[in-house]
Amino acid sequence: MAVIPGDLFYTAEHEYVRFGPDGVAQIGVTDYAQRELGDVVYVELPQVGATFDAHDVFGTVEAVKAVSELFSPLAGEITAVNGRLDKEPALVNSDPYGEGWMLRLRPRDATNREGLLTAAQYSERIGTS
Numbered sequence: 001m002a003v004i005p006g007d008l009f010y011t012a013e014h015e016y017v018r019f020g021p022d023g024v025a026q027i028g029v030t031d032y033a034q035r036e037l038g039d040v041v042y043v044e045l046p047q048v049g050a051t052f053d054a055h056d057v058f059g060t061v062e063a064v065k066a067v068s069e070l071f072s073p074l075a076g077e078i079t080a081v082n083g084r085l086d087k088e089p090a091l092v093n094s095d096p097y098g099e100g101w102m103l104r105l106r107p108r109d110a111t112n113r114e115g116l117l118t119a120a121q122y123s124e125r126i127g128t129s
Contacts, residue, residue, distance in 0.1 A: 001128055002032035005097060009113060010122035013071045016097065023110040025074055028101040029061065029092060032126050037063035040092040043085040045102055050078045054115065061092065073116060080104040
């Protein structure tokens with residue numbers, strides 16, 4: 001069964017969002033997504049400073065089974081990318097909510113969480129509730 005931490009927010013496209021105390025959002029793919037993808041072999045991420053609107057494609061994740069687009073859950077500017085994923089893309093599989101994070105984004109509107117799902121809503125969406 002997929003791990004769904006209760007303190008995170010989620011998207012219908014299987015990204016998670018962890019808000020830090022400074023309002024910056026750490027984004028990655030959920031445990032459910034990495035299981036569905038299989039062994040991740042390559043992750044393409046944007047450059048620091050790039051800006052995205054909510055639902056824009058910000059990168060791709062390539063696994064043995066499939067290539068999947070990554071969608072920005074929020075509008076904002078990229079403040080950091082996880083450079084370890086260049087050499088260690090399997091971190092997405094082994095630790096999606098920890099060392100396998102993908103990027104950090106400073107939201108344009110830190111109070112707007114429209115479209116994000118709670119853990120309970122995400123669990124229901126993927127059929128684990």
